[in-house]
Amino acid sequence: MKKLIKQTALFLSALAAFLSFPSCHRASDRIIYNDSKTPVERFGKLSVEGTHLCDSAGNPVQLCGLSSHGLHWYGKYANPDVLKWLRDDFNADLWRAAMYVGGNGGYAQNRGMASKVIESIEAAKETGLYVIVDWHVLPECDPLLYVKQSEEFFEMIASTYADCPNIIYEICNEPNGDKVTWEGNIKPYAERIIPIIRKHCDNVIVVGTPCWSSDLVSAAASPIEGQKNIMYTLHFYAGSHGKDSRNVAENAIKNGLPIFVTEWGTTQASGDGGVYEKETLEWMKFLAKNKISWANWSVNNKGEDSGVLKYNKDRDAKGGWQESDLQPSGILVRKILRGEIR
16 A cells, blocks of 8 residues: 555656646657747757757757758748748748759859848748758859858858847758868868858858768768857758668767758658658657757649649748648658657
8 A cells, every 4th residue: 555655646746747847748759849939939049069959048959840942943932921830830940041052043143042041031030930041052062162152142141140049050051072072172161151150140050061961970080170059961861861871970979070950851862752751750760869950851832752832832932731732741741840740
């Protein structure tokens, strides 16, 4: 009888402790907050401590959200209506503004593309989301190719928004190519861009890694020195990257490298091939366990498997999407963000 009374007392004590923390619960591997705050109100100015992204109180946080597609194609979704919908219905913490640099319509040929990034920043400020300002290196392979344009762009954004806690700077999306290395190209590029941003603010900066931001080994062996609030990019697509990629990430963390998954998809790396739900959920467990923040690719309506919207849905970019408007990937990511699936 005494044992039963003791067990009952322990249960009631645990229940009382649980009920005393109504601000969040874990319906799945994603923590869901019920405090009526926007993400920026909740977490404040971010910093990097050890291998973790941390809130203004120094507590590790995992921010999760969605990436735009290329803003020169689908920039219409970078508006307060859509970001508010992603915040309130999808339960997103962040929006990634992907501004292509090279290729037709990218910033190198069209400086006006910066306006779409600014629209994203202003919409994020209005809705209380964090925004990743993504210098989307991809077709040009080497971030040094347009380094002068990058210096110009980040000087403009960092000086304009010096006091904005919402912004996370992603200074090179996916460096790639056999001749593009960490020591020869990416690190020297980062060492030119980081001081430009640091003249104005100490916001978190995420540095791309070789091989389409999949090679963390090089960065872990020779990280950026003399700077704070620096993280490193890992990208994956669940249909193409699995346990081996997670092992690379785990080893990098053990070696002290702070990781931010600024882009991932539920599909193959091509953006198609169907949704790999089982593999996606393995990744979600890994990221939640290690409190690695992420942005899912991507909000567009071109009908690709990795997109959120079905073909031609929400042409006016108003938000308010029904499940019938969403691609299977959009449905799965929404459930993950809302804590509705394990």
